[in-house]
Structures are given as structure tokens and as C-alpha cells.
């Protein structure tokens with residue numbers, strides 16, 4: 476699905492992850508981490524349409 480509202484989060488390593496608004500509520504600030512253990516703690520791109528990397532929708 477490509478019409479999900481997502482926010483792109485970025486880790487200090489530059490890796491990015493899209494997270495939809497539903498997952499954001501579920502995660503409640505408990506952000507996923509990269510394979511190197513870096514948190515996706517910085518917004519790379521604000522709310523836009525895309526594919527959620529957390530729930531896959």
C-alpha cells in the first residue's frame with residue numbers, strides 16, 4: 476500500500492526508516508534501532524505518503 480502516511484526517521488549512521496502514524500503511537504518513543512544499535516531518532520522527512528518499514532503496510 477502506497478497511501479499510508481509515514482514519517483521518515485534517520486539514524487546517526489544515515490540509515491532511514493519509514494514509520495506510519497499507527498506504528499508511531501504503538502512505539503510511543505521506543506524507536507527501532509539499526510543493525511548497529513543506532514536509534515532512528517532524527518526526522519529525515521515529515522509526514523508524507525509511503526510504505527511503513529515497521530508494519531509493512
Ligand SMILES: [Zn+2]
Pocket residue numbers: 494495496497498527528529530531532
Ligand atoms: Zn506501520
